Amino acid sequence: MKAVLVLALKSAWARRLTLGITLVAVALAAALLLAVERVRHDARANFSQSISGVDLVVGPRGGATQLMMYAVFHTGTATQNMRWDSFEALATHPAVAWAVPLSLGDSHRGFPVVGTTPDYFLHRRPAVSPAPTFSAGRPFAGTVDGVFEAVLGSAVAQELGYRIGDRITLSHGMEALGPEHADKPFTVVGILAPTGTPVDRTVHVSLEAITAIHLDWAGGAPLSGLNIPAEQVRKFDLAPKEITALLVGLKSRSDVFRLQRHINAYRGEALMAVLPGVALDELWQTLSTVENSLIAISALVVLVGLAGLTATLLAGLNERRRELAILRSLGAGPGEVFLMLVAEGLVVTVLGVTLGVVLMAVGIVLLAPMTLTHFGIHLQMRPPSANEFALLLSIIGTGLAASLVPGWRAWRMSLADGLTPRN
Amino acid sequence: MSALTLTDLIYRWPRQPAPCLDIPHFEIAAGERVFLRGPSGGGKSTLLAVLGGVALPNSGTVTLLGERLDTLSSRARDRFRADHIGFIFQQFNLLPWLSALDNVLLPCTFSARRAARAGDARATAEQLLTHLDLAPGLWHQPAAELSVGQQQRVAAARALIGKPEIVLADEPTSALDAPRQQRFIDLLLAETRAAGAALLFVSHDDRLAAHFDRRVTLAEINRASTETAA
Numbered sequence: 001m002k003a004v005l006v007l008a009l010k011s012a013w014a015r016r017l018t019l020g021i022t023l024v025a026v027a028l029a030a031a032l033l034l035a036v037e038r039v040r041h042d043a044r045a046n047f048s049q050s051i052s053g054v055d056l057v058v059g060p061r062g063g064a065t066q067l068m069m070y071a072v073f074h075t076g077t078a079t080q081n082m083r084w085d086s087f088e089a090l091a092t093h094p095a096v097a098w099a100v101p102l103s104l105g106d107s108h109r110g111f112p113v114v115g116t117t118p119d120y121f122l123h124r125r126p127a128v129s130p131a132p133t134f135s136a137g138r139p140f141a142g143t144v145d146g147v148f149e150a151v152l153g154s155a156v157a158q159e160l161g162y163r164i165g166d167r168i169t170l171s172h173g174m175e176a177l178g179p180e181h182a183d184k185p186f187t188v189v190g191i192l193a194p195t196g197t198p199v200d201r202t203v204h205v206s207l208e209a210i211t212a213i214h215l216d217w218a219g220g221a222p223l224s225g226l227n228i229p230a231e232q233v234r235k236f237d238l239a240p241k242e243i244t245a246l247l248v249g250l251k252s253r254s255d256v257f258r259l260q261r262h263i264n265a266y267r268g269e270a271l272m273a274v275l276p277g278v279a280l281d282e283l284w285q286t287l288s289t290v291e292n293s294l295i296a297i298s299a300l301v302v303l304v305g306l307a308g309l310t311a312t313l314l315a316g317l318n319e320r321r322r323e324l325a326i327l328r329s330l331g332a333g334p335g336e337v338f339l340m341l342v343a344e345g346l347v348v349t350v351l352g353v354t355l356g357v358v359l360m361a362v363g364i365v366l367l368a369p370m371t372l373t374h375f376g377i378h379l380q381m382r383p384p385s386a387n388e389f390a391l392l393l394s395i396i397g398t399g400l401a402a403s404l405v406p407g408w409r410a411w412r413m414s415l416a417d418g419l420t421p422r423n
Numbered sequence: 424m425s426a427l428t429l430t431d432l433i434y435r436w437p438r439q440p441a442p443c444l445d446i447p448h449f450e451i452a453a454g455e456r457v458f459l460r461g462p463s464g465g466g467k468s469t470l471l472a473v474l475g476g477v478a479l480p481n482s483g484t485v486t487l488l489g490e491r492l493d494t495l496s497s498r499a500r501d502r503f504r505a506d507h508i509g510f511i512f513q514q515f516n517l518l519p520w521l522s523a524l525d526n527v528l529l530p531c532t533f534s535a536r537r538a539a540r541a542g543d544a545r546a547t548a549e550q551l552l553t554h555l556d557l558a559p560g561l562w563h564q565p566a567a568e569l570s571v572g573q574q575q576r577v578a579a580a581r582a583l584i585g586k587p588e589i590v591l592a593d594e595p596t597s598a599l600d601a602p603r604q605q606r607f608i609d610l611l612l613a614e615t616r617a618a619g620a621a622l623l624f625v626s627h628d629d630r631l632a633a634h635f636d637r638r639v640t641l642a643e644i645n646r647a648s649t650e651t652a653a
Contacts, residue, residue, distance in 0.1 A: 003533060007518075007532075011518070014519070323518055326515075326517070326518060327518075329477075330505060330530055331504045331506070331534055333498055334497075418468075419468070419477055420472070420512065420513075
């Protein structure tokens with residue numbers, strides 16, 4: 001039997017071009033299915049990690065998902081701001097342990113800029129690690145003197161090659177080439193350690209800095225004829241008047257619904273409080289149809305790939321009749337002929353799936369920065385999960401089933417042909 | 424002991440009323456080299472399939488080396504074929520993607536008995552190829568790159584390696600030109616004698632019959648009409 005398998009491999013090698021193309025098709029299909037599963041899983045894990053520690057996200061009334069997306073993941077844009085006094089009122093509520101204000105809307109070379117307070121660095125953290133620790137430098141001062149100081153997420157620093165002491169300028173809006181706040185450069189004073197969350201791709205400055213760079217702006221554009229130099233901003237009142245959203249941590253999680261109701265009924269202005277976990281669940285609920293369709297389409301692509309395998313093996317059988325008859329004359333039984341075909345199909349499937357895993361790994365390396373920037377999804381290089389292994393095994397199982405057809409045909413053929421195939 | 428005995432053999436193709444083979448008695452002695460002449464499509468290939476244990480007769484007995492082939496299980500018939508019979512066909516005998524030498528060695532991978540009888544299989548294969556006049560430079564070439572004549576000599580070496588008791592040859596010279604036909608037969612007869620094997624050489628061409636121990640026509644042994652296609 002071992003001899004037969006060795007011959008099967010040698011025979012397959014002789015037809016390596018056609019089988020190779022089939023193998024690549026299987027690999028691409030497997031990679032697609034794996035990638036869909038990986039993105040689905042990592043997106044969920046990542047989003048859950050990004051919201052950990054935050055009990056409520058508060059912002060102007062609107063879409064809950066939208067609020068979550070811009071407050072936590074810094075994607076999308078806020079349509080409205082909320083007043084600073086609302087923040088102060090909420091931050092001093094007895095149930096609130098901490099509240100971090102966020103002011104969004106500027107960017108640096110495509111990376112979102114968040115105006116906040118130094119408290120941010122204490123509370124904005126993924127579950128797995130304590131507060132985002134600094135790999136270099138310190139938090140921005142948050143004082144009038146240190147107004148133009150910035151703290152970079154690890155990916156920002158790494159991708160743009162920034163170090164402590166470098167000077168950067170911000171742009172208005174999320175477009176990389178929006179109107180520049182070039183007249184008021186910032187100094188990099190801190191760089192955060194990687195967290196695997198959107199924090200990595202964020203530039204952090206103080207709320208005062210956000211006010212300062214917009215002093216001579218109105219309605220999203222520089223005021224013509226008015227130019228306040230950086231050194232003079234201290235003469236102005238830089239206390240924030242508006243923020244985009246705030247993140248809230250509670251003293252006791254059991255207060256969460258009570259505080260949510262309180263905020264939703266807040267009299268000062270129309271606000272909304274969102275439980276990030278619930279909002280995420282709603283998001284997944286909405287997306288599950290899309291997810292399932294993607295999985296179904298990928299599964300179909302795998303089936304098409306394996307149908308191609310069956311077709312290739314069947315088409316090859318006709319030109320291999322002679323080969324099979326020779327093996328029969330040498331003492332190979334029809335069962336061994338069957339085994340040769342099935343082994344061939346199985347080897348192509350297993351190699352295809354293996355190549356698919358490699359392709360997906362390469363794809364992750366290439367695409368991870370893009371998915372993190374645009375979707376806030378941190379794709380990780382890691383060995384296949386149990387779920388992915390189950391998918392791989394089911395592909396291999398289907399490949400085995402797909403090989404049984406040509407195997408069975410070869411069995412019948414070798415019996416009917418005897419030693420001399422009739423053409 | 425006879426190498427091969429057929430008694431009251433009837434073989435009918437499925438869905439055909441008339442038998443294609445109806446052989447009351449046919450026998451080949453051990454080491455005997457027999458030329459069997461029959462027209463193309465006269466049931467020769469069917470006879471070889473029955474002798475090789477690939478096709479089963481509808482009735483009658485097929486006895487090879489004292490073993491009733493027709494009563495063995497299909498697995499045992501495959502085993503028997505691997506151990507005791509060498510085949511040479513008209514053409515396309517070889518696995519095109521294996522070298523000439525590896526093709527010769529194939530029976531030793533399928534049959535432990537023939538591997539044992541071949542001794543140092545590689546040396547034996549090289550010796551056979553030398554005797555059959557195949558230049559050493561060709562031994563490691565893929566079979567597909569050899570000429571038809573060279574391929575047939577490799578096929579003969581493969582049929583003979585490990586000293587099977589019976590060699591069945593089905594028009595092995597039909598793809599060769601006339602001068603090479605006789606040369607091939609001489610080499611085959613010599614090597615068959617050296618191996619001590621019985622040889623059944625089937626052909627439609629009477630001119631090749633000269634050097635065999637015995638000449639038979641299919642019509643002499645087969646009572647069935649030869650109109651049915653083989």
